[in-house]
Amino acid sequence: MLREVEEELLLFDPRTGEASLLNGTAAAIFDLCDGLTPLAAMAEAILGVLPADPETVRADVQRIVEELAGMGLIEAGE
Amino acid sequence: MIVRRVLSLSVGIETPSLDLSAELSCLTASWPSPSPDTPLGVVYRIEEAEGRYRVSWDGTSEQGLGREEVFCALQADLSARLAESREFGLLHAAALVRRGKALLLAGESGVGKTTLSAVLLKRGFGYLSDEFAPLSSDLTVRSCPFPLRLRESALRLLPSLAPELTLWPTPFGATGDEVFYGLPAPWLSPPEAPVPVGLIVFPGPSASGGGELRKLTPGTAALRLMALTLNGEFLGDRGFLMVADLVERIPGYDLRLGGVEEAAGLVEALWERIVHA
Numbered sequence: 052m053l054r055e056v057e058e059e060l061l062l063f064d065p066r067t068g069e070a071s072l073l074n075g076t077a078a079a080i081f082d083l084c085d086g087l088t089p090l091a092a093m094a095e096a097i098l099g100v101l102p103a104d105p106e107t108v109r110a111d112v113q114r115i116v117e118e119l120a121g122m123g124l125i126e127a128g129e
Numbered sequence: 130m131i132v133r134r135v136l137s138l139s140v141g142i143e144t145p146s147l148d149l150s151a152e153l154s155c156l157t158a159s160w161p162s163p164s165p166d167t168p169l170g171v172v173y174r175i176e177e178a179e180g181r182y183r184v185s186w187d188g189t190s191e192q193g194l195g196r197e198e199v200f201c202a203l204q205a206d207l208s209a210r211l212a213e214s215r216e217f218g219l220l221h222a223a224a225l226v227r228r229g230k231a232l233l234l235a236g237e238s239g240v241g242k243t244t245l246s247a248v249l250l251k252r253g254f255g256y257l258s259d260e261f262a263p264l265s266s267d268l269t270v271r272s273c274p275f276p277l278r279l280r281e282s283a284l285r286l287l288p289s290l291a292p293e294l295t296l297w298p299t300p301f302g303a304t305g306d307e308v309f310y311g312l313p314a315p316w317l318s319p320p321e322a323p324v325p326v327g328l329i330v331f332p333g334p335s336a337s338g339g340g341e342l343r344k345l346t347p348g349t350a351a352l353r354l355m356a357l358t359l360n361g362e363f364l365g366d367r368g369f370l371m372v373a374d375l376v377e378r379i380p381g382y383d384l385r386l387g388g389v390e391e392a393a394g395l396v397e398a399l400w401e402r403i404v405h406a
Contacts, residue, residue, distance in 0.1 A: 052366055054373040059348035063355075063369040068362055070355040070369065072348040 062124060071122055076101070080115045084125045090116060132169070133160035135207050136263055136271060137216065139167045142203065144175035149182075149199065156200050156297065156310060159256075159274040159318050171210070173203050197301040200310075204275055208261065211273070212359045217263040218371045221357040222329075224257035224270050225249055226320065230327030230404050231270050232396070233262055235357050241332045241386050244283040247311060248393040250293045256313040257324065261359070266371050268326055268378065272319030277311035284309065286389055293317060327404040329354070329381040330396055340387035342395050350381030 052063045060078035062071045073081055076097070083093045093116075094109040101108070120127040131142040131154055142157070144150050176183045182194040184202045191202045211219055222235035223242040232254065234242040243259055250256060258273040265271070279287075281300065290296065293314050300307035331353055335341065345353075354372045355361065361368045380403060386392045 052369060054370070056347040056351065056373060056377055059346055061348055061351050061369075061373055063366070065365045065369075068365075070352055072352050074348075 064123075071124070073119075076111065077115050077119070080112055081119055081124065084116065084119065130172075131157060132162060133157050134163040134167075135160060136211065136214075136273060138170040138207070138210060139163040140207065141169040141172035142175070143172060144177075146175070146177050149175065149177070149196065152196075153200060153203075155312070156276060159313065159315075161321055171206075173206075175199060197299045201301055207275075211261055211263070213363060214263075214360055215363050217265050217271070218361075218364060218368050219359045220262040220264055220270075220354060221260065221359055222262040223259050224262040224272075224324075225254040226257050226324050227254045227400065228405060229324065231257060231262075231324040232400060232404075233270070233326060233329045235262075235329060235331050235354060236333065237357070240334070241283075241389065241392075243277050243279055243311075244287065244389050245332055245386070245392055245396070247277060247279060247287055247290060247294055248389050249396065250313060250317060251288070251290070252393060252397055255319065256317045257319045264326070264371060264375065265323060266367070266374070267323070268371075268375050269323035270326055271323050272321070274313075274319050277313070279309050279311050281307045281309065283389075288390070326375065326379050328400055329375070329379055330384050330399075331381065332384045332386050332392070335385035335387045337385075338387050339385070340391040340395050341385040342399055343383045343385075345381045345383055347376040347381070350376040353381070 054061045058075035060073040060081060079097060080093055083096055090112055094112045097108050098105055119125045133140050142153050171186055173184055173186045182196060182199050183190055183192045184194060184199060194202060220235055222233045223246045225232045225246060234245055236242055256274060257270060259275055259277045261273045262270045263273055294311040297310035297312060300309050329350060351372050358368050384392060
């Protein structure tokens, strides 16, 4: 289950009873994880709304996607 | 037989000992009475033999109890029953009331909820609950008025508690840091009606020794409350949605406890600013 509260995203897995919280940036990246959008395009989308160093954003996107996959919230692709 | 109600559970307590019956009547005096036609959900039968006590209920019994342990046994069983409830979200929190709104002090045992509650009762808050705050989906809490459990070490930090709180003369618990029951005065008796939550505070120890309040994001407050929902496994999605609804509408604050009086002052000032502004 997902629930957006202010800019954060609360996630709840009823099978385990575990709750997790994504901050605004992680929530935006999670929204972009549709199985089709490549990491580079995700970084471009973030840079479109958030002025920041492109290299930092690309590294953050990579890290956050890996964390989301580690939390079992998305499946890692190719 | 003493007949009381804990939320929707009607409770009977039966003992042939007049002294013990009088004690248990005092300790449960602020629990409401069920309507006369309500069947009892549980009956605790207490027998005495050679100065020790045996409490039995529903085919279970505890034997060899000291007098001061009898009420603890009842309270432990009632707490376990509440923690299996599907009626409400049972938050590990103390709850107080002022001018029709509830203050939740949420946290694990030992973070200072009860000590802070005792000082806030002195400052004019009313009493709802010490350990368990039953939250309904309409974001109200109901009273669960077990006596406050105050550690002797905490009592040393507190000013005189009378007349708002009366300490039960017999302590219980581990020798060295015994626990006393604090009975709120009759005029602090909890309302029967559910009370809308107005503010959530998460007390915890201060690294610097000074008191500090910090607003939490709703998501952080939700994560903390999820971890403090004692019957979460029985609620599933409902518990999650209830907590998410709560943090969306009600602010949550982290409180670093320095001195307990200082902390109570911070909470009271915040309450007046946020809830009764």
